[in-house]
Amino acid sequence: MEDRKSYAHKALIILFLIVLILPTLVQISGVEKELFNAENRTKATFPTFKRDNPIKFLKDFKSYYKDNFGLRNLLSDGYLKFKYTRLNESPIPSKVIVGKNDFLFLGKSFSNVVNESLGFRLFSATELKQIQQKITARKQWLDNNNITFYIAVAPSKHSVYRENLPFSFPEKEIRKEQLLNYIKTEIDFDIIDLGKQFAVEKTKYQIYRNYDSHWNDIGAFYACQTLLTEINKEFPLKNLSLSDYKIEIIKEKGDLSSMINLLETENNLILKPLFKDITKSIDIPKFYQNQNISEHRYINPDKKYKVLLFRDSFASAMIPFIKQSFGETTLIWSHSFDKDLILKEQPDIVIMEYTERLLEHINQ
Numbered sequence: 001m002e003d004r005k006s007y008a009h010k011a012l013i014i015l016f017l018i019v020l021i022l023p024t025l026v027q028i029s030g031v032e033k034e035l036f037n038a039e040n041r042t043k044a045t046f047p048t049f050k051r052d053n054p055i056k057f058l059k060d061f062k063s064y065y066k067d068n069f070g071l072r073n074l075l076s077d078g079y080l081k082f083k084y085t086r087l088n089e090s091p092i093p094s095k096v097i098v099g100k101n102d103f104l105f106l107g108k109s110f111s112n113v114v115n116e117s118l119g120f121r122l123f124s125a126t127e128l129k130q131i132q133q134k135i136t137a138r139k140q141w142l143d144n145n146n147i148t149f150y151i152a153v154a155p156s157k158h159s160v161y162r163e164n165l166p167f168s169f170p171e172k173e174i175r176k177e178q179l180l181n182y183i184k185t186e187i188d189f190d191i192i193d194l195g196k197q198f199a200v201e202k203t204k205y206q207i208y209r210n211y212d213s214h215w216n217d218i219g220a221f222y223a224c225q226t227l228l229t230e231i232n233k234e235f236p237l238k239n240l241s242l243s244d245y246k247i248e249i250i251k252e253k254g255d256l257s258s259m260i261n262l263l264e265t266e267n268n269l270i271l272k273p274l275f276k277d278i279t280k281s282i283d284i285p286k287f288y289q290n291q292n293i294s295e296h297r298y299i300n301p302d303k304k305y306k307v308l309l310f311r312d313s314f315a316s317a318m319i320p321f322i323k324q325s326f327g328e329t330t331l332i333w334s335h336s337f338d339k340d341l342i343l344k345e346q347p348d349i350v351i352m353e354y355t356e357r358l359l360e361h362i363n364q
Contacts, residue, residue, distance in 0.1 A: 095109055097166060100163070103157075106157070123175060135151065149350050150351045153191060154215070157215075160195055179191065210254065210266045212254030215314065218247070238325065248270050278300065279298045279299065294332075298319075300325075300328075306327060308342060310334055312355050
């Protein structure tokens with residue numbers, strides 16, 4: 001009996017030592033680094049020791065160890081997967097919400113998008129007035145320079161697929177509707193809702209991705225079609241037809257699944273043109289050099305008019321479609337209304353595109 005207790009004590013001690021030593025062995029071996037590296041950020045590196053500042057070395061080493069201790073990735077990955085696959089809960093609900101029908105949504109840490117999409121976060125009277133004044137001033141300046149001005153709003157996934165959110169809510173006016181109605185009433189200016197067709201089209205196709213916060217190619221296509229329909233009231237443009245494209249399915253990860261470290265892929269609908277694409281990407285002009293902006297530029301020899309589009313991430317999927325309709329298309333990833341840049345570009349049309357959760361950027 002005593003021998004059994006002795007063996008049990010020894011086994012417990014050995015197990016305890018293994019638990020203490022194993023993380024260090026794993027860290028030294030680098031095995032975990034090879035197998036698990038799903039985080040979308042740069043981890044802290046081993047610091048350099050300097051005699052004149054040992055405190056900094058200790059602080060940096062603490063950061064390094066927190067990022068790199070053995071079994072860290074395995075344990076955190078296991079926790080994230082358990083919460084999502086077994087409990088059907090988001091492991092980081094402030095960033096990602098688990099919805100119905102295998103949908104993921106952005107959490108409230110992103111511009112409080114949840115409350116905004118449900119009508120619990122509206123613009124104040126002061127904010128509305130400031131936005132109205134900003135739009136009026138920009139339109140007047142562009143009119144004086146013979147440039148036509150449009151503002152377009154990409155609806156959030158929460159607004160389009162409310163039925164897949166994990167909670168019920170009362171029907172209320174949302175911030176996007178509040179702003180569009182106010183601007184139309186006050187200055188008779190139509191902000192274009194790029195989701196105007198979505199209520200109908202989503203019954204035919206899925207238009208936003210399951211594991212991503214953005215629309216897919218079909219959603220981007222209908223958004224672009226809505227935009228061109230409005231522009232066509234003043235400029236003769238040939239609009240797009242879905243019959244000119246072939247729908248294909250590819251497996252892809254989404255930004256939302258990546259946020260919670262999930263490796264699952266989804267079926268993403270993409271559009272492949274059935275026609276020869278004669279548009280060409282052209283070089284960035286010299287006046288863009290040394291500027292911290294993302295820019296795309298295309299020419300289409302069969303079309304007229306030059307468009308300058310200030311945009312965010314939602315316009316990325318619109319690029320293959322919008323470039324088909326203009327002689328020259330320039331897309332700037334920025335919401336800054338840059339007058340100097342506009343004067344250098346000399347476009348016929350300026351479009352400011354905003355995703356719904358960033359509408360306050362109009363007032364920048």
